[in-house]
Amino acid sequence: MVSKAACLLPLVGGVFGQLDAIPKGFQSDQWAWVSNEDPLLAAIPGAFNRTVFDAPSAANVTDQRVASVNDHIQQSSFVAYDQRFFDVIGPNATVEQLQVLPFQVHEAPCYVKESSQLFFVEWGPPGGSENGRHDWQYLLDLKTNNLTRIKTDPPTWNVHGCVYRDGNMHVVTDGGPDETGYLAIIDPATLKRTTLLNNYFERPFISFNDIELDHEGNYYLTDSRSGFGRSLHPFNAPTQPTVYFVNGTNMRIKELAMLEGNANGITLSPDGKTLYVADTGASESKPARRNDQGPREMWAWDFATSSHGAKIPLLVNQRMLSRAIEYFYDGIRTSSNGLIFAAGGEVVDVIDPESGWTLGSIRVGGNGNDPVNIALGDHEMWIVGKGGVWHVKNIKERLSHTE
Template sequence: MYASKVAQFALAGLAAAQSQLDAIPAGFNASRWAWVSNENPLLAAIPGEFNRSGFQAPSAATVSDSRVAAINEHINQTNFVAYDSRFFEIIGPDATVEQLQVLPFQIHEAPCYIPETSQLYFVEWGGPGGGENGGHDYQYVLDLKTNTLTKVRTNPPTWNVHGCVYSKGKLHVVTDGGPHETGYLATIDPSTWERKTILNNNNEQPFISFNDLDMDPEGNYYLTDSLSGWGRNLHPYGAPTPPTVYFVNGTTLRIKALMYLPDGNTNGIAVSPDGRSLYVADTGASQVKPSRRNEQGPRDLWAFDFATSRATGQKLPLLTNRRLLTRAIEYFYDGVRASRSGWIFGAGGEVVDVVDPESGWIMGSIRVGGGGNEPVNLVFGENELWIVGKGGCVARQKHS
């Protein structure tokens, strides 16, 4: 009897919250979805007292109005929060979020989907195994058919991988560096786990500590050189430059700085599917040495276009038309990826946001449960989005 009353109260609270939110389309599960917009007067002008930090989710806000509190409680139980009607079409009614592994370590990064073997490669970054600040010469491989997790080591060992892209049978990785080496760009053969370093300097100057990378359709690299690994003392070297975005020609390995962020920090990076635009996350709100969060610091996603040659019309390694695409609703975007359809997926806080690449509107958020499960990076599979992050979560968001 008591359990039945609890269930009735829970259903009543859900119904109350849903009645105060925009109605979701037919065919979408109301327990997994919420549609939030300022067309709702209750959310456009919140009664009473309310407040939250920019590092918190909207549903974590402190509110005095019981109706808004009920809305937030409902949102905290959902997997998907729509801010724009197009988000329903992007995700689809059959989408679910499933947690596959619970790894009790610090942060997981650098996911790569290997289609030939149906495996997910990723790393534990900055966690146990290397002292207080971390340091690892191993990586993980998850068999997606059996959900079996295995540790692997490359030959030679690869320390502190931070970013990964899979292309033409190889894992293309960047590292923070390790006890005896600075950061570098390398390839790993997943059939043999042989690692080949292909770039470790900019005209004989070391890098700070690489954070992430992406590749364009021509096979060129875009690398973010970040303060993050240096700030965690993952290698014993100094920071020779400000945080910088580099272009590396995939054939000649000729390198060029595209931009640097003297007041912020480089992090996630993504190339549009047509190769014409570049998206860069500035996560300067997370400061290092000393490590602290600065609410006045940047939490922004920037967009750029590539210049073209007047003579040939070919794309040049020059960025133009810099524009602030969006600021993360909560926290900041760590991992950033562009889908085949061009939507930008940014992981940060307790969500993966989907951003319109033209207007910068945030279409909606994919939630991975909160409560310590925080997405840090992501990769697209066949019909899934694979997410790794804090709290040891490895999750997949299945869509139609």
């Protein structure tokens, strides 16, 4: 049982800050446990304020004890809000930055286990080479940490989402200078790209954002304003942000849901019965701005069943599962036990799929380093985002639930 006794933090301005004590065996310089059982955090003395886009530990506070707490959190790799987070992550986990890259959005990570490689991209303006428009991708050798640029055959413009399955990288794109967004597969050995679908009954997509696959090989795609908002292609947005189902055998396509905000990250529960989608409508485009009143929800739906009890591509029981404590969620993935790992702001949050409680956060250092998307291994994960690539290893709970 974890002790609830407070641990004293370094002296700041003559007073001590307090946090809940971490369990034995966990490193105090890597961990913080924050809960409202501590009266100091439940009812903060003095003045305090932050926006919804800022981390809690970046809040402006006047009480030096709270400032000391925030300083400790800023130096931590793991922040627990629930005792279960310690059991998920375990005492041996560490966070290491593998690649230091420009503070440009990096997206679409795919972990290719057989060759120990990580595929990902540098995505979209502003910044970056080619004004953020790319017909190349990155491939990181996880054994040597050697990073190379690659081009598929034919070249693939502006990849935005990726899932690795059955020897192929399944990708979605925003489209490029002369093409709309599409679904494709890439052979990681030959880099041969095959386009599977590029239209909805001869209507172009807006710009695909992310992708998920179920155990039967069917696709779930988010079509968003993100690529359109950054002018990655010359086409107008023909519809609202939409979630699509695509039959993986015959490419038959169906609209599942439409969002007034922006359809972004997407993932399935391990049993395939629940679909989760991150809404990033708080990030507006044309004109580009962040709206603190805009959508930041993570939505959950269940799948309907036929009269014979079979799952069908029809969503029911929509509910708001969670809203990010800071910023909004971009890439989301589920672990083998159904926990949701959600990247956004300065952290990757771990969320309970039933209650929506945030169990804890994995931090990558702040100071502009922002997770955008993730790829899960068995007891490890890779984070890509603004600032580079990070590896979280020696995680206690098994994460990957795909073969």
